[in-house]
Amino acid sequence: xxxxxxxxxxxxxxxxxxxxxxSSIKETIHQALLEVERREARRQEIRALVEMxxxxxxxxxxxxxxxxx
Numbered sequence: 001x002x003x004x005x006x007x008x009x010x011x012x013x014x015x016x017x018x019x020x021x022x023s024s025i026k027e028t029i030h031q032a033l034l035e036v037e038r039r040e041a042r043r044q045e046i047r048a049l050v051e052m053x054x055x056x057x058x059x060x061x062x063x064x065x066x067x068x069x
Contacts, residue, residue: 013028020035022028047053056062 008025008029013025016032017023017025017028020028020031022031
């Protein structure tokens, strides 16, 4: 990790802090970055579902992986 200085909008941080339920600027920024990362992962999963990418249900290997959890 590194320490850095940035100019941020205090009102925006306050609003995001409420949305995320965080208690500090550091935690708010960290959680916001994680949320962006999670949102992108969800976007990619949705794309894969829409395009049926790797989801050939006629393939026994694909079906076997679907039931591993």
